[in-house]
Amino acid sequence: MNYNEDKIKYYLLNILSIASPSGYTQNIMDYIKDELNLLNVPYIVTNKGAVVATLKGKDSNYQRTLSAHVDTLGAMVKKINSSGSLAIDPIGGYMMNSIEGENVTIETIDGKTFTGTVQSTKPSVHISGNDARELKRTPENMEVILDEKISSINEVEELGISVGDFICFNARTLFTKKGFIKSRHLDDKASVAILLYATKYIVDNNIELPYTVNIFISNYEEVGHGASAAIPKETKEFVSVDMGCPGLDQNSSEYSVCICAKDSSGPYDLELRKKLTQICKDENIDYKIDVYPHYGSDASAALRAGWDIKTALIGAGIFASHGYERTHMDSILCTLNLIIKYCKKE
Template sequence: MNFNRDRFLHYLRNLIAIGSPSGYTHKVMKYIEKELTNLGVPYEVTNKGAIVVSFDGENKDYQRTFSAHVDTLGAMVKLIKSNGALSFIPIGGFLMASVEGENCVIETQSGKTFSGTIQSTKPSVHISGSDATDLKRVPENMEIILDEKVFSKADVESLGINVGDFVCIDTRFTVTESGFIKSRYLDDKASAAALLYCIEHIKTYSLTLPHTVNFFISNYEEVGHGATAGIPENTREFIAVDMGAPGLDQNSSEYAVCICAKDSSGPYDYDLRSKLIDICIKEEIPYKVDIYPFYGSDASAALRAGWDVKTALIGPGVFASHGYERTHMESLEATTRLVLNYCCK
């Protein structure tokens, strides 16, 4: 396949631009529905709001399902303080230090949005001295400062901001000339872009598939139950397309597709992993096998829910996961090529 970088970035850029912390994904799902409609690709929406696209293959009883998730990390307003600042609670697991000083948007129940900045409660060394630097970065020591003239809880409430409103953190999406993509939420919108690209490719070229292939766009992965329900009934192989995690003492790479042998939920299916590695070797797709001790996926969730499926986990290498992340086009291309090649085997 000839990888169309611009088409891939079309999907990735648009997905990243839509705030979608877990529990607040309706906007990004509507965008995906619009893209699928434009492609003329039928889809179904599960009761929980996930999107399922299916392409019939010769074997309809032994189906392969690929998943990617578009729900992300984020936050929720926990308390409106007496001085007009907002306390927040994280959605998903991220380091508080990674969001300090970041711009954000508060999405209110009425549909109005307000901008703000995430700061520690002692953001200035000129005021707090060493207390500012020594302050532990934990949720109770962090707050959102609104870009509004507010001085009290009543002032904030008059804007329509309330406890339970979602907070979307600025992504700072950047593509460099050298092929790096830097952004929040490459986990897992990079993989979702790969699946949308694959869907378009299968539709455009009317690929012949030996097995029925499903694409499951998940909307609750970050909180652990994305693929516990709603995956196609005849799924026999469930392949989560999620990030690999390059870093200290890891084998993963930003320039290859990463194949996970084991994560916190245990080993993935050995035979399925072997098939994926064989494809990488035969098709000269750069790959790395790795182990992630503090990781779980939608494949893990499917197994916990009792699905009798073989599972695998693959994806682009994403550096600084759950922070300000980075990957490279080579890793995105390798992941996309592996998915498409496996669909056709």
């Protein structure tokens, strides 16, 4: 594999640095469009803000579409508490204990930015003792403490913060010397970086594609309807590039490309899965096949919406998904290699 790891990390760090919880993705979509413009790759923007880039192939009647999503987990201001803290309402599905103590940024509707920290309503054992330890970590028992000298609802409102403002969790991205990447939102920004680099690689190397390939960057996957509309109509094969889930009783790995046979939405297309696994075998790409009991993807959304397409789900193995996540460059490179080889294969 002759891939530029530094460029992949460059894309990934940039993407992880731009806050984009579901519903607040314009800034990161602007970044994606800027990078596609640099590559002179044509794209369209759908009505709800997804970006669909197109790499022309010899056959445009039989098209392949690969998707990844830029939207992440986050929260929204539910109300302003009497003390001046912010009650939160989650965006996406995650364990509340995974965000306790996390630094956040509040993005107001008129463009102001404020910082704060997520805490439980009983954050100190010196004050609450065992009550602090035993308090259930539910949205009702969590709040954002603003980094402002305030102590009332009126003071918060005077800052310009209101119900409906977005709360973005800091990514805390770290690249280790041993090749690990630790960050929030590797689901699914690792895949977005992979697809962006794959696009650059195909363009820079003038690779002739047998079929037109579309790169669908969706922005509402975490809330269930990312790729439910606007898929290019000639799409016959749809590959959701999301994440593998290594962990307890799972076959997935942080060092391989993970191929999902079935998730909570049902089995993925067997013929397409066979094609992808055969590429891995032929090209000596380390891969793992797995089943995920609590998982859905852009492909799931497309099928529910009635699209007549063959679907597959692949991705880098992301440990501790929907928490503070981790993967390894081996997994990213295996996923990238499978994508490049799949796009080139007739």
